[in-house]
Amino acid sequence: MTNAQALRLALAILAIAGTRHPAMAQDLSLSGLLDMRLIAPSGQISHADGGYGKLRWGDGHGSPVIPALGQASLHGSLLLMPELRVVTDIRYDPSQKTAVDVLDFYVRYRPVSTSRWRWSVKGGAFFPPISLENTMPGWGTEWTITPSAINAWAGEELRIFGGEATLEWRGDVDHIALTASVFGLNQAAGTGIASYGWTLADRPTGLLDHIRLAGGEHGLSPPQYSDPFRHFDHSAGWYGGVAWERADIGRIALLRYDNQADPAAHDAMDSGWRTEFWSLGLSSDIGPVTILSQAMVGSTVAAPLPGYKSTTRFWAWYVLAALERDQWRFALRFDQFGTREAASEEGPKGDETGVSGTVAATWSPSKHVSLVGEVLAADYSRPQRVLLGKSPHVTELQAQLALRLKF
Secondary structure, three states: OHHHHHHHHHHHHHHHHHHHOOOHHEEEEEEEEEEEEEEEEEOEEEEOOOOEEOOOOOEEEOOEEEEEEEEEEEEEEEEEEEEEEEEEEEEEOOOOOOOOOEEEEEEOOOOOEEEEEOEEEEEEEOOOOOOOOOOEOEEEOOOOOOOOOHHHHHHHHHEEEEEEEEEEEEEEEEEEEEEEEEEEEOOOOOOOHHHHOOOOOOOOOOOOOOEHHHHHHOOOOOOOOEEOOOOOOOOOOOEEEEEEEEEOOOOEEEEEEEOOOOOOOOOOEEOOOOEEEEEEEEEEOOOOOEEEEEEEEEEEEEEEOOOEEEEEEEEEEEEEEEEOOEEEEEEEEEEEEEEEEEEEOOOOOOOOEEEEEEEEEEEEEEEEEEEEEEEEEEEOOOOHHHHHHOEEEEEEEEEEEEEEEEO
């Protein structure tokens, strides 16, 4: 079954479930978000357009302020039984391969528990439990417009097509959760980070979408793309994690991911990338200030041709401090990131080191309307830029003003 066929089947199941059980109509909830923006883009060509730019918006000309659609999304949740729920997120974006696409679709079963123990399972296509920032439907963030480099990459290249099981223990003070998953169709994950490195963008990849690879600045035609949701061999990927939470301290979550791809497996379009990483996330409240922090370290490997092998090691971390006062939210985030490539070919490697700073303020006069302002600066060095006759070092600046309408 192809991705497209699986997607159509999933949507059909949701539609049939909603129409064949009219008595459950009150258990079907829909919510949406329309995000319209004014943007002062970066002067670099964005990775979304085949460049090495880190930010979502940029055309290489230092354009003045432009209007744009940030996103239009729909979140649906259907409660079939007290223990069984179907969830999906649909996103409209003209820049996608298909203007309307699905970000996730899964079924979750969680029995009611009266003891300290509780378990749940879910299956379908969903984001791995990595982000502390992206708590809104559609991989959206509450404190900023743009997520950290770690979670921008997770939205672009990671999606779980499989199952996940969680076992929880709820004490009087402590809450502990163990999570494990087995999945497929994510064996090209790592192509993007090896091609253009880390990014700072808020455009997650839909299940039918693809990502554009670096090459636009080299004049490559036609553009080169990769589908991160592919499977090339018979192995299954997995992740496992543990989380500990305590109200007076906060939450700590550790996760290990390995897609188990064969680096030598390939077809005419893509190749398998053996991608594995550790992720550690921390969240806590210090007085009125909320602190979020996360670190990731891993590698991705491809060897599609005899005598050729590329290994890209990557790492990143961020810390975010946020404050909420009445109708206002303020956030300040610092990111640091890097990659280092070891490849058989000659020439500049896909190495980079960089930092970024993000400042954001949100005004919400009602639960249906928010106005978010954000300024993001990224300073980094990538030796591959010398192939374009440019300095390897660059500083990008992007400002956005978003009007978010929720229903």
